[in-house]
Amino acid sequence: MTYPYPQLNRPSFHWERQRSTEPKVSDWIETFEVQDEIDFQAVDVTVLGVPLSRSSISASGASETPLAMRQLWKSFNPYHIEYDTDLTSLSVLDLGDVEQHVTDISLSHQYIKEAMISMRKYHPHTLPIMLGGDHSITAMLVKGWKESHPEQRIGILQFDTHFDLRSLEDNGPSNGTPIRNLIESGTVEGKNVWNIGLHGFYNSKSLKEYADTHKVNYVTLLQARKTGISCIVERALDDLAKKVDVIYLTVDMDVLDVAYA
Amino acid sequence: MTYPYPQLNRPSFHWERQRSTEPKVSDWIETFEVQDEIDFQAVDVTVLGVPLSRSSISASGASETPLAMRQLWKSFNPYHIEYDTDLTSLSVLDLGDVEQHVTDISLSHQYIKEAMISMRKYHPHTLPIMLGGDHSITAMLVKGWKESHPEQRIGILQFDTHFDLRSLEDNGPSNGTPIRNLIESGTVEGKNVWNIGLHGFYNSKSLKEYADTHKVNYVTLLQARKTGISCIVERALDDLAKKVDVIYLTVDMDVLDVAYA
Amino acid sequence: MTYPYPQLNRPSFHWERQRSTEPKVSDWIETFEVQDEIDFQAVDVTVLGVPLSRSSISASGASETPLAMRQLWKSFNPYHIEYDTDLTSLSVLDLGDVEQHVTDISLSHQYIKEAMISMRKYHPHTLPIMLGGDHSITAMLVKGWKESHPEQRIGILQFDTHFDLRSLEDNGPSNGTPIRNLIESGTVEGKNVWNIGLHGFYNSKSLKEYADTHKVNYVTLLQARKTGISCIVERALDDLAKKVDVIYLTVDMDVLDVAYA
Amino acid sequence: MTYPYPQLNRPSFHWERQRSTEPKVSDWIETFEVQDEIDFQAVDVTVLGVPLSRSSISASGASETPLAMRQLWKSFNPYHIEYDTDLTSLSVLDLGDVEQHVTDISLSHQYIKEAMISMRKYHPHTLPIMLGGDHSITAMLVKGWKESHPEQRIGILQFDTHFDLRSLEDNGPSNGTPIRNLIESGTVEGKNVWNIGLHGFYNSKSLKEYADTHKVNYVTLLQARKTGISCIVERALDDLAKKVDVIYLTVDMDVLDVAYA
Amino acid sequence: MTYPYPQLNRPSFHWERQRSTEPKVSDWIETFEVQDEIDFQAVDVTVLGVPLSRSSISASGASETPLAMRQLWKSFNPYHIEYDTDLTSLSVLDLGDVEQHVTDISLSHQYIKEAMISMRKYHPHTLPIMLGGDHSITAMLVKGWKESHPEQRIGILQFDTHFDLRSLEDNGPSNGTPIRNLIESGTVEGKNVWNIGLHGFYNSKSLKEYADTHKVNYVTLLQARKTGISCIVERALDDLAKKVDVIYLTVDMDVLDVAYA
């Protein structure tokens, strides 16, 4: 199959992959070559960059993250010593970046949603990993998934310092709103969201009240540390396992969004 | 007159102004207090922040510039020793910042244009100074002026490393396009633009060709240094004086746009 | 009551406070306006900047801290998610900064002491919070309190990497001396001081011996982590509760002194 | 012809080249693909990375320069506005980096020399541009050229703050020695070296005396500014034109060596 | 005895040592004066700088560490409050730095080995502490010890994020190879190495397999935190106590190698 994504740009650069007994991540992950025929059957995981940060409430460089992460691939091994896990048994393909418009944010959001729909249509057996971009993209990606699989109930496992439950009325689908966006659009139910890691003076009380009203599950960092973070994660996964068909994981660390469903 | 600007937010903070024989800029420039009646007749200059950087081609923090510049007012004197010029004879009023929408860039652009129109309507005798913001705002501000004074011919004196003549077709009115935007909309004629300071490997050849076709005047940094920068500026002003009614000055130094008409 | 502090300068700037369902700290804390009549009865907490760092043993920028902290008020919410605590029920007034002399440190120290005396005299029901400044100010503030309330026994709860028990003989009341200053002046008894957090190679043995001689209570970071920091704090508070009438809390993190009595 | 360089590694990454009316340098310069047949006849310029900094007297990161420069190709246009020069008429091929040994510096130096010999042998009509690397590489590259063209007299045009005339006796062919290395090995005559830009307290007097003894031409920054830098360069080129067959240009800016012959 | 080290340079600078009740590390550690007769009998500990980083796989400034650490001696007290330990009862002598060649890494390695041999020969009762330098030096130092004490079995206690078990075949004795170097040369048996702190994606699987084959003991950071780091260290020391005569401790924190035997 040739490159099937009108909304995507090929990765802006490729590492020269080398055979080695000490491979780097850059030797492992494949990227498209112009002339490639892609055998998606042989691909386990797809990587997708979403270089958007115009939708951030405050000025943000998160749009540089996909490039920066690809550049770091040469500094890491695909083997994790603490878990004795060798990732190279998985075949990973870097699809490139979702095309982003400079002055029309809603168009960029639409492309993001369509990219997810395309991935679910052309190679639904692959696990998508998205590299953001500000957190507004989570709403678009999950909506794309829902449109592809309308029958599925979707859960969210969110590691975040913020609720991201701000109202869309004032400023549209900014990076402060994705979870509310998903709840209000009926894409995800509040009770199927678990937010772990809220802390400090970074949320207003009104957002906490919204979370309570919509039965969003949340565990503050203080609680998570007392109980044990792995224990809390297990509890969240057990709860979601009973209620949903698929879980979208999102890690928001201001500059880093890693997400897969 | 009370605060007449629906598109403006009052300055986010005020310096406590103090009487002193060694005043700082922060002791000189006035800002609105909530309860103020404004006597615009007594105001010579108005300052307007335009905290927009979403329309930048690459990730930019230029939206922080108006705040950063106000914070620096306490570090400078309103007296320039080299020109022996005391600015305190001018009455300067900080109007605040143009309201900016988080996810609708065209709405932000519209507010910017409207703010200029309001300034020209309510206190046309004042000299407006705008603190950007990325360079896309120049197109909006000059269009606002033109709408207020349709009979006037407008000249542009631009200090810039770029032409800012990119096509609007691909990515809309981004920070690479304002001068072309003004030319193609008929707001300013190419021959009434002087761009001083172009240099290095920062412009494509196609933009230079566009400039030539539309008779934009430009002087590269190399030429300006050979001839003398003040001489070049004089030449530009002489030329514009013959052809236009009003000159809009814009200084684009990536993070700094100071503009007045 | 009008502004009653000859030793104080009004805050150097005010945030424009806004009504919002998502208020920031800058929307909550009030600052003086020139024309204000102050109803101190309605104020629960007063904030006082003490921008002194000339009395530091090594070059320090701690005098910039009060300004820097006020500038950060716009970045934080007055609601803490982990403790579900909304601070906006408290009325907080920013009094401004204690006047500091450029070349006469003892005069600056005297102003600091007098500012505390004024606060205790004019609005003794308010809780003062002081933003330093180097740690020499703790001696002056506590002495001011003692002069206002000579009958009260004062305890100190200190979070610090240093004892701050250096001799005043060599270099006067520097930032290495405040606790010794209070002990030797009879303001506070050594046994009523609890220092939590000492660690590493930052104290000389002779200071530890002074602490032992004067029965200063101290818990190193190593001990605090073994026992549990909250447990140690509880133990300190229990001990002080039996022995003193009022506790002065001081947090010395090199650039940050938050203190209240 | 297939890739003919045993001492070279292909470029560690490729930019995805795109057709555009506003091309970037990364869209212009070609890099090898594994399967490429190279038609060297069509290549005007070859780029060679020399990522060596182990031979620097003080700790240096100059070995990162070739990678860093390739990463910057996306930030520059191949058109220079001040000289109205469009570089895209030249065909440029990035050959990759000279293999460098981690603990055997003399082996790395040998590879560098051999890479130059190969370039001169397989495609002598191309202009080589080398991206260093510390300045020790200049000795190796020029020796390689000399071995390929023993009949040619070679001149050096050097822009540098240092003479690079240190003795090789103490510490071998370090980055302080390349010009002396070339003189003492008979590769280049001292009178055929022009060093422009020496300044400040960065050279010892003994090196100046060596330069005088060997009739090295040098112009300090002070002299160059008085006379005019372009005038000095012209004078150097005129002088060399009379005496040598080929000129090797080297620019040493601590972190940047651009060299071509 | 006069200075007995041909391979050593005296410390490049001395702190002026002062008598004080609050001594700093710089007042405690002695350095050579040119005219000194050294009474090694009175010295408990010797400090040796090893300013080598040319043997690092990636560009490194670790050669600056010995100088940087000496400069920091003025910022620390020789008393540790958490362990109530006063180091001044030990007599410590700074011997200076091992001479390093700029372009011959194997010669530098040889000097490092010889410096250890000299220390063991002239004052075997002193405890050597070495300040690196990249981790390649550990192989040289331990080989020097072994040559001085061929009858001793040596154990290694290594705190490291890497195995440092790379093959020497490709790139010689780089900073990725010291432990393998010691094993393959028969200096240390794999079972007498304990590596604590391995973590993340920084090691290839093949190195883990080498460690297993050679029975190197290792504890990942995850395991160490679960069990308790002090517990793991005790376990390692107990194990080594049964099997070896002397333990070489090495702490590799990229820029910091503190080692003693």
Place this chain on the structure above:
Amino acid sequence: MTYPYPQLNRPSFHWERQRSTEPKVSDWIETFEVQDEIDFQAVDVTVLGVPLSRSSISASGASETPLAMRQLWKSFNPYHIEYDTDLTSLSVLDLGDVEQHVTDISLSHQYIKEAMISMRKYHPHTLPIMLGGDHSITAMLVKGWKESHPEQRIGILQFDTHFDLRSLEDNGPSNGTPIRNLIESGTVEGKNVWNIGLHGFYNSKSLKEYADTHKVNYVTLLQARKTGISCIVERALDDLAKKVDVIYLTVDMDVLDVAYA
């Protein structure tokens, strides 16, 4: 003669001086050893550190400058290539730093003055170079000179962005006041001061008026560049040569005060 300065501390550290054909500044300048008998007759220049920054209007680290400059001596050669000047013919002795009190600025100022008096008394033939410190020290140093040589008329050649003519009434002899201090104390006449380099928005108009009233000579940076800086300096020296017996040169670059008389 033994060390004759009660107000001085020996240099806090010494470089190990080495004989070399490529000496560094650290190999050239001598520092005291404890046991030294000093033959001041053989000394041409004395260096004195003045590590004071407490008297700065804004927080300053200028007190670190003497240490920082001594640390840089190893990075520079005592030979200047552009002027072909070898400084090693001069014998330079580093006397150490003036003792500074932590909390009594006037005492520190007194020590500074006394240090100058001692230098003029014990070795009046040496040229003193002082390393500041903030600019308040200039007043103390020049007063010390005047007290030693009451019959001499003193001129000041000042390179500065500020007038340093602020009133001493408000904040005492801060770093904004030294020239006014010297004029008002009758130490130096205004007409014997030349200030070169004033520029920008860094001075208040009132200070310029003070300068005019007291006939201080000043040349702004704009004027100096137009006329040529060396020409202006020559003019200043010619003027001072006619009017004074000795010239004190002071260079204030915020972090750098180099002064000699």
